[in-house]
Amino acid sequence: MKTIVLEEPGRLQxxxxxxxxxxxxxxxxxxxxQVGICGTDLHAFxxxxxxxxxxxxxxxxxGVEVVEVGKGVVDVGPGDRAAVE
Structure with missing residues (x-):
């Protein structure tokens, strides 16, 4: 899985x-x-x-797409799109 990590202020890897x-x-x-970057993230950077x-x-x-659901999950299923805060 690809990630971009803020290792320290001003340095992404x-x-x-x-x-x-x-x-x-x-x-x-x-x-x-999709992912949103807000003012708090800019302050962290x-x-x-x-x-x-x-x-x-x-x-x-x-903004995400559901890939797999665990036991007991009934509100969403694979392929559904959702927002996460």
Whole structure:
């Protein structure tokens, strides 16, 4: 799985991470299709966000596609699109 990690203020690095092995009960696996970067992320990049630690992955407003659902999930299914905050 491809990720871009903010290693420290001002320094991004492209990395590969292991994909999840499967959803747990009540969980879903999603594929990120779009991500929003907000002012808080910009402050993290600049190093002016005092509550953040590094390394970290920026972005927390996601447009996703559901890939797999765990036991007990009934509201969404594979192929559904959703927003994550």
């Amino acid at each position: 492209r990395t590969e991470t292991e994909p999840p092995t499967g959803p747990g009960e009540g969980e879903v696996i999603v594929r990120v299709r 600049e190093g002016t966000q005092p509550f953040f630690s590094y390394p970290r992955i920026l972005g927390h407003e996601l």
